[in-house]
Amino acid sequence: xxxxxxxxxxxxxxIGLVLGWSAIRFKVEGNPLAEKIDxxxxxxxxxxxxxxxxxxxxxAIAKGEADIxxxxxxxxxGVKKLAELLGVEPKPLDETHGTxxxxxxxxIDEQTCIGCTLCxxxxxxxxxxxxxxxxxxxxxAECTGCELCLPPCPVDCISMVPLAEDxxxxxxxxxxxxxxxxx
Amino acid sequence: xxxELFKFKGGVHPPEHKSDSSTQPIHAAPLPRxxxxxxxxxxxxxxxxxxxxxxxxxxxxxIGAADGxxxxxxxxxxxxxxxxIDLQPVPHISGLPDxxxxxxxxxxxxxxxxxxxxxxxxxxxxxxxxxxxxxxxxLGGAVFPSAVKLDPGTAHHCPTLILNGGECEPWITCDDxxxxxxxxxxxxxxxxxxxxxxxxxxxxxxxxxKPEAIAAMQAAAQKMDFAVEVVAVPTLYPGGGAKQMIETLxxxxxxxxxLSTDIxxxxxxxxxxxxxxxxxxxxxxxxxxxxxxTGHVLRRQNFVVLIGTPMHTLITLAGDRDGTTGVLMxxxxxxxxxxxxxxxxxxxxxxxxxxxxxxFPPLPPALPCIRCIRCxxxxxxxxxxxxxxxxxxxxxxxxxxxxHLFDCIECGCCSYVCPSHIPLVDFYRYAxxxxxxxxxxxxxxxxxxxxxxxxxxxxxxxxxxxxxxLAAKALAKRAELAAEPAAAGSAATDADAKKALIAxxxxxxxAKKAEVAPKxxxxxxxxxxxxxxxxxxxxxxxxxxxxxxxxxxxKT
Numbered sequence: 001x002x003x004x005x006x007x008x009x010x011x012x013x014x015i016g017l018v019l020g021w022s023a024i025r026f027k028v029e030g031n032p033l034a035e036k037i038d039x040x041x042x043x044x045x046x047x048x049x050x051x052x053x054x055x056x057x058x059x060a061i062a063k064g065e066a067d068i069x070x071x072x073x074x075x076x077x078g079v080k081k082l083a084e085l086l087g088v089e090p091k092p093l094d095e096t097h098g099t100x101x102x103x104x105x106x107x108i109d110e111q112t113c114i115g116c117t118l119c120x121x122x123x124x125x126x127x128x129x130x131x132x133x134x135x136x137x138x139x140x141a142e143c144t145g146c147e148l149c150l151p152p153c154p155v156d157c158i159s160m161v162p163l164a165e166d167x168x169x170x171x172x173x174x175x176x177x178x179x180x181x182x183x
Numbered sequence: 184x185x186x187e188l189f190k191f192k193g194g195v196h197p198p199e200h201k202s203d204s205s206t207q208p209i210h211a212a213p214l215p216r217x218x219x220x221x222x223x224x225x226x227x228x229x230x231x232x233x234x235x236x237x238x239x240x241x242x243x244x245x246i247g248a249a250d251g252x253x254x255x256x257x258x259x260x261x262x263x264x265x266x267x268i269d270l271q272p273v274p275h276i277s278g279l280p281d282x283x284x285x286x287x288x289x290x291x292x293x294x295x296x297x298x299x300x301x302x303x304x305x306x307x308x309x310x311x312x313x314x315x316x317x318x319x320x321x322l323g324g325a326v327f328p329s330a331v332k333l334d335p336g337t338a339h340h341c342p343t344l345i346l347n348g349g350e351c352e353p354w355i356t357c358d359d360x361x362x363x364x365x366x367x368x369x370x371x372x373x374x375x376x377x378x379x380x381x382x383x384x385x386x387x388x389x390x391x392x393k394p395e396a397i398a399a400m401q402a403a404a405q406k407m408d409f410a411v412e413v414v415a416v417p418t419l420y421p422g423g424g425a426k427q428m429i430e431t432l433x434x435x436x437x438x439x440x441x442l443s444t445d446i447x448x449x450x451x452x453x454x455x456x457x458x459x460x461x462x463x464x465x466x467x468x469x470x471x472x473x474x475x476x477t478g479h480v481l482r483r484q485n486f487v488v489l490i491g492t493p494m495h496t497l498i499t500l501a502g503d504r505d506g507t508t509g510v511l512m513x514x515x516x517x518x519x520x521x522x523x524x525x526x527x528x529x530x531x532x533x534x535x536x537x538x539x540x541x542x543f544p545p546l547p548p549a550l551p552c553i554r555c556i557r558c559x560x561x562x563x564x565x566x567x568x569x570x571x572x573x574x575x576x577x578x579x580x581x582x583x584x585x586x587h588l589f590d591c592i593e594c595g596c597c598s599y600v601c602p603s604h605i606p607l608v609d610f611y612r613y614a615x616x617x618x619x620x621x622x623x624x625x626x627x628x629x630x631x632x633x634x635x636x637x638x639x640x641x642x643x644x645x646x647x648x649x650x651x652x653l654a655a656k657a658l659a660k661r662a663e664l665a666a667e668p669a670a671a672g673s674a675a676t677d678a679d680a681k682k683a684l685i686a687x688x689x690x691x692x693x694a695k696k697a698e699v700a701p702k703x704x705x706x707x708x709x710x711x712x713x714x715x716x717x718x719x720x721x722x723x724x725x726x727x728x729x730x731x732x733x734x735x736x737x738k739t
Contacts, residue, residue, distance in 0.1 A: 038632070043632045044631065125635050167279050170275075175610055
């Protein structure tokens with residue numbers, strides 16, 4: 001009887017030690033779920049969701065503190081993908097966080113810009129180049145269209161320009177199949 | 184002729200319609216008044232303009248320089264003046280304009296200085312750069328920069344070089360006619376390719392519906408100082424596709440997602456070899472090509488056309504007829520409809536096919552897929568077109584990719600046999616384009632994430648650095664002050680040190696204030712002093728007056 005109990009205790013201790021050691025040895029850095037959610041988010045870093053960037057929003061979703069329908073740039077498609085990942089029902093976008101807009105980039109009117117650097121400080125992805133009392137300009141390829149540079153501009157010289165369709169960005173459209181009239 | 188041939192899976196036999204244009208001699212299209220030369224004529228980066236509006240350029244002068252490795256230069260097709268560098272309609276199905284250089288030709292057709300290249304004496308890399316700067320691209324349809332294809336890399340060399348004279352698509356005869364008339368020059372181009380790629384086996388594959396071309400190439404092959412095997416392959420669409428030609432001639436299949444060079448084979452179109460020969464032996468950049476003008480025209484024939492010539496001039500030359508319903512660039516299987524006829528001939532234009540209702544009756548409306556699997560029977564890429572269609576239509580692009588969507592060569596066999604007349608290839612093109620766009624967005628998002636994270640890191644670092652700097656400064660100051668009273672001999676407690684610090688700061692501030700205060704009113708003559716006092720009094724009075732009505736207003 002005693003031998004059996006001792007044996008069980010010994011096994012428990014050994015397994016406990018192995019488990020404890022592997023918990024430390026193979027600890028996963030960060031939250032893997034937040035990582036996956038972050039990969040779906042569009043990385044505009046616009047803060048429309050109410051969090052200061054995509055990563056904090058992803059972490060909030062992972063913790064269950066935020067809903068999946070707060071990201072207007074991600075659109076309905078983004079909500080669908082998040083719902084699929086998290087195994088919940090997709091829901092319509094929460095209008096209080098804004099509505100999806102066509103993809104745009106910021107444009108600085110160089111005639112009006114006074115070189116105050118306020119937009120540079122506001123840009124979440126460092127996509128504005130310039131220096132104090134020097135003209136600023138947007139690096140269009142890196143602009144996410146988050147509109148965070150618009151409010152700080154004291155002379156309102158920044159506008160959002162929707163991306164026009166040109167040849168390198170042209171996409172084949174879904175083919176239209178003419179249906180036969182039967183009646 | 185004892186070579187064993189293999190058969191690729193699938194394929195169709197559409198009516199050929201080739202004999203009308205292939206039996207006609209080659210005509211040179213006249214020099215147009217205006218040439219519109221697009222800067223994006225090849226796969227890869229568009230060329231960068233290197234001339235300005237108003238410049239006079241000579242025939243063969245580079246007007247757009249290659250931008251990057253996968254790119255090719257573009258050249259003035261004739262002498263004249265650059266009148267515009269702007270967005271112009273280009274031969275693309277979207278109808279969207281693209282950056283073009285417009286030349287007003289002067290009719291003199293004056294060549295720039297050019298000389299043959301001594302390719303055997305040149306380093307291979309130097310020769311490839313030269314070819315890139317001469318605008319050499321594949322002329323079979325994909326318009327891939329030839330200099331890139333002529334680089335065997337350090338790891339693999341290309342033992343087998345295949346010259347593709349298949350020209351399997353109906354109506355098109357430009358390669359056939361080129362082989363009939365310029366077989367010697369084509370093989371001179373092959374000599375250069377062989378030199379660059381180190382190939383030991385050279386095969387020329389020609390479909391057996393072109394006996395004259397086969398005979399001409401065989402006669403030319405006899406004259407070469409290296410072995411060239413001209414092989415007649417069975418006529419079967421799309422036997423002229425690079426992968427199908429490789430399989431027919433060698434029995435090898437290019438694995439999915441790999442290049443033919445990975446199995447030691449490189450394929451070039453005969454037109455590319457001819458252009459290469461012109462470049463090397465005459466120093467002429469790629470400024471013209473052979474174009475078949477056929478279909479609903481009076482005289483179906485091939486023209487030598489300067490790049491940039493508007494398509495409508497060629498149709499007028501061939502004799503336009505009433506009842507034209509549309510124009511395709513390319514053949515009936517893979518050609519793309521042109522949005523208008525002002526678009527220029529580009530390096531990719533092998534054929535201009537004028538359509539009419541008699542020749543190309545409009546397709547009846549599409550019906551639902553009945554899963555008859557005829558498309559799978561004819562698919563030369565051994566895909567399941569009906570499944571790809573289902574996924575593409577439903578927007579399930581991930582599944583489409585699992586079913587090897589990207590192995591589809593868009594040959595159009597599936598659409599050709601579909602009893603429901605479903606435009607299957609359009610669905611595959613749509614799905615591919617969506618997947619590419621999605622990948623592009625993904626890359627942009629990754630870049631934004633990286634930049635945002637770096638910015639967070641930078642802000643954090645700056646904050647830390649600032650705090651550290653301030654702390655170090657305070658520490659230094661405190662140590663300095665602590666040392667002073669110690670030298671004076673008084674007891675220096677921490678509180679005393681702090682007090683002393685404050686006192687010192689106050690004294691400094693006062694000194695600064697005194698320094699800043701204006702000193703020009705200190706020693707004034709009495710009359711100036713009086714004047715100032717008077718002004719001050721007046722100011723006080725005005726202030727008083729200004730306050731009164733306000734107060735009275737407040738009361739009411």
